[in-house]
Amino acid sequence: MKKNFQLLCVTFGVFLAACGKNTDDTVPPTILAQTSFEGSFEPFGVYQEPPETSKSFITIVTDPTAPDGNSVARVSYEPGVKDGLYVGGIAYEFPGNDQPKELWGQFYFKTSTNYVWHSIGQKLIYMCMGYQNPADGTSQTNHILGINSNHWIGNVEKLAPNIGWSTQQQTNSDLNQTIFTGVGEFTRGAWFKIVFHIRMNTPGQYNGIGRIWLNDALVVNASDIMWLNAGNFGGVADFRITPLWGGGGPDTVMETQYMYFDHVILQTGPFKGYD
Numbered sequence: 001m002k003k004n005f006q007l008l009c010v011t012f013g014v015f016l017a018a019c020g021k022n023t024d025d026t027v028p029p030t031i032l033a034q035t036s037f038e039g040s041f042e043p044f045g046v047y048q049e050p051p052e053t054s055k056s057f058i059t060i061v062t063d064p065t066a067p068d069g070n071s072v073a074r075v076s077y078e079p080g081v082k083d084g085l086y087v088g089g090i091a092y093e094f095p096g097n098d099q100p101k102e103l104w105g106q107f108y109f110k111t112s113t114n115y116v117w118h119s120i121g122q123k124l125i126y127m128c129m130g131y132q133n134p135a136d137g138t139s140q141t142n143h144i145l146g147i148n149s150n151h152w153i154g155n156v157e158k159l160a161p162n163i164g165w166s167t168q169q170q171t172n173s174d175l176n177q178t179i180f181t182g183v184g185e186f187t188r189g190a191w192f193k194i195v196f197h198i199r200m201n202t203p204g205q206y207n208g209i210g211r212i213w214l215n216d217a218l219v220v221n222a223s224d225i226m227w228l229n230a231g232n233f234g235g236v237a238d239f240r241i242t243p244l245w246g247g248g249g250p251d252t253v254m255e256t257q258y259m260y261f262d263h264v265i266l267q268t269g270p271f272k273g274y275d
């Protein structure tokens with residue numbers, strides 16, 4: 001019986017091959033890393049810095065509204081946290097010789113209902129790109145997916161922010177790009193889904209791709225980004241959920257507030273429904 005089944009499968013496979021078709025013409029994407037914080041951050045590493053200047057931290061908490069499962073990652077911003085400081089985050093590093101040149105990512109985030117947005121903005125993720133020396137895998141550039149909130153005024157419930165990319169070229173900041181799009185409002189306490197797609201540029205040229213979807217709507221669609229500067233090779237060296245509060249200005253957190261994350265996926269190709 002088993003043999004007959006195998007024969008049937010082989011015959012069916014030959015039939016499909018003869019027709020020039022396969023059951024699916026597209027190669028499914030490979031998941032490179034994912035976590036939904038159901039009891040663990042793995043395979044992501046956890047970091048917190050610098051402890052002497054920031055009291056924020058990241059932990060896993062139960063959340064009945066979690067987009068996936070029952071738990072989420074919670075980052076705390078305690079009173080006294082000043083603008084532009086790192087807080088707790090998670091990171092995933094790609095090996096120096098195996099850095100993806102194309103990466104699709106997904107994550108969900110929300111803020112606590114008392115969240116006071118920094119007057120300048122909020123960094124959500126950082127990614128280091130490439131290496132100059134393949135032997136030591138030294139990464140060269142640092143790029144941000146963030147949200148600016150230039151319309152922040154006092155203790156309001158909603159914001160009218162911009163979301164987008166900021167590139168940081170260590171060797172020459174004149175080459176930096178800021179590609180932001182206005183996206184209406186971020187309601188406190190509500191989950192937002194972010195999907196992004198990046199593809200490396202020719203090193204030194206402005207021809208890389210950087211797209212962002214917010215709640216399934218394409219809001220940033222750039223094809224002129226220089227992720228890799230001249231002489232810098234490779235791809236994505238690391239991915240970090242780095243919810244850095246602010247980036248300049250005199251702001252200080254006055255009351256403990258939180259940012260939450262869930263359902264993080266990094267993969268080689270498009271998510272279903274995206275292209």
Ligand SMILES: [Ca+2]
Pocket residue numbers: 036037038066067068069070071072262263
């Ligand atoms: Ca979860």
